Amino acid sequence: MNRSDVQQVADDVFRVDGGIVNWYLLRDGRDLTLVDAGYPGNAGDVESSIRLLGHDPGDVRALLITHAHADHIGAAGPLHARYGTPALCSAAEVPHAHRQFLEQVTPVQVLANAWRPGVLRWAVRAFRLGGTRAIAVPHAEPFPGAGPLDLPGRPLPVPTPGHTRGHSAFLLPAVGVVLTGDGLVTGHPTSWRQGPQLLPGFFDHDRAATAAALAPLAQLDAEVVLPGHGEPWRGPVGDAVATARSERE
Numbered sequence: 270m271n272r273s274d275v276q277q278v279a280d281d282v283f284r285v286d287g288g289i290v291n292w293y294l295l296r297d298g299r300d301l302t303l304v305d306a307g308y309p310g311n312a313g314d315v316e317s318s319i320r321l322l323g324h325d326p327g328d329v330r331a332l333l334i335t336h337a338h339a340d341h342i343g344a345a346g347p348l349h350a351r352y353g354t355p356a357l358c359s360a361a362e363v364p365h366a367h368r369q370f371l372e373q374v375t376p377v378q379v380l381a382n383a384w385r386p387g388v389l390r391w392a393v394r395a396f397r398l399g400g401t402r403a404i405a406v407p408h409a410e411p412f413p414g415a416g417p418l419d420l421p422g423r424p425l426p427v428p429t430p431g432h433t434r435g436h437s438a439f440l441l442p443a444v445g446v447v448l449t450g451d452g453l454v455t456g457h458p459t460s461w462r463q464g465p466q467l468l469p470g471f472f473d474h475d476r477a478a479t480a481a482a483l484a485p486l487a488q489l490d491a492e493v494v495l496p497g498h499g500e501p502w503r504g505p506v507g508d509a510v511a512t513a514r515s516e517r518e
């Protein structure tokens with residue numbers, strides 16, 4: 270992890286490029302909100318990214334989880350064990366974070382898609398980063414109430430179920446930014462294209478619901494799209510949604 274992997278994308282909003290997944294840091298003075306937490310093998314990188322910003326992991330008031338796939342919760346356990354960092358997600362995602370069930374692509378499903386360009390190479394990287402490790406976030410709790418969260422960035426959860434049943438995006442109204450998790454991405458090692466798109470369908474728990482959840486995103490007043498995978502995208506989020514819809518497989 271280098272300083273160049275930590276990129277300011279809006280006032281007090283930082284994107285961290287973890288290689289094949291992103292996480293984000295929202296700053297308010299000394300306090301931070303962490304949005305998503307990389308693969309298990311990224312746990313050290315998450316801590317490094319916080320320090321590269323000149324902060325201490327103890328400054329993180331909470332980890333917000335868009336959804337509880339292994340590549341978005343990797344540092345949740347270590348941060349909680351070392352610093353007591355709480356983890357919050359939608360009420361619908363809590364049982365998934367607790368691993369009462371798993372809504373994640375299986376190694377068998379990945380192998381069935383191994384003929385697709387990029388899938389095998391991605392799978393090797395994901396495996397090395399602990400993507401198949403059985404991890405959970407037993408301390409995950411639901412957002413405390415409706416409306417914006419009382420955390421750095423004042424993030425407003427936006428329910429976008431489909432990729433997982435409790436997937437959530439986060440709107441940062443003050444800076445016109447939306448963090449879209451895996452509900453809308455701009456690139457992935459298994460995609461040949463850059464720009465707004467859905468992930469390949471085999472990654473979605475419910476593909477039809479994932480596509481339907483683009484509708485609430487399109488309504489948001491945001492001009493910067495920060496996805497779980499891929500580069501930041503600048504322009505009205507409604508335009509990003511229109512592109513993703515037109516490029517659907």
Ligand SMILES: [Zn+2]
Binds near residue numbers: 336338432451
């Ligand atoms: Zn995912």
